[in-house]
Ligand SMILES: Cc1cc2nc3c(=O)[nH]c(=O)nc-3n(C[C@H](O)[C@H](O)[C@H](O)COP(=O)(O)O)c2cc1C
């Protein structure tokens with residue numbers, strides 16, 4: 001049984017997430033997912049959706065065998081428990097594969113780290129882009145309303 005681990009914030013679920021998780025699962029037999037804690041998301045705006053709601057959504061996907069919230073301090077902590085054979089890194093995740101692999105080895109963790117490609121078929125497959133579009137639409141509607149009032 002080959003256990004694969006995927007990771008991410010998964011704020012507003014979209015088809016890019018499903019593509020990534022499906023490709024990750026294809027690398028083995030069972031798929032575990034670590035969902036990032038809001039407190040640990042420092043490289044981009046904090047997620048809108050609460051931790052428990054994001055992990056519950058990811059865990060309910062058919063492709064996912066088990067989803068857990070990550071540690072609030074040490075990203076290697078849940079890996080010790082999950083003991084994955086493969087860690088699937090997403091196409092835009094900033095982790096350096098070689099560096100992560102060597103940090104795992106230093107801690108006696110022997111998962112193979114691989115990068116999954118992106119999906120180019122979806123026009124709005126990014127949480128950041130979806131939020132940007134919603135904000136643009138709100139701005140546009142409020143400026144149209146202001147014009148009507150004047
Ligand atoms: C091997 C691995 C373990 C991780 N463990 C945790 C963790 O325990 N807690 C956490 O909040 N984030 C953890 N993360 C980070 C997030 O799951 C996520 O990958 C990171 O915030 C990048 O998020 P993004 O893909 O949404 O940009 C881990 C990432 C990796 C690659």
Ligand SMILES: Nc1ncnc2c1ncn2[C@@H]1O[C@H](COP(=O)(O)OP(=O)(O)OP(=O)(O)O)[C@@H](O)[C@H]1O
Pocket residue numbers: 007008009010011015016017019020044089090091092093117118119120122125126127128129
């Ligand atoms: N279009 C996509 N194709 C393939 N993988 C994707 C796509 N969008 C997200 N992923 C992967 O899904 C995982 C979780 O993604 P994440 O939560 O960062 O969402 P995101 O939509 O990329 O967010 P943002 O746009 O805010 O960076 C990451 O491993 C990421 O690489």
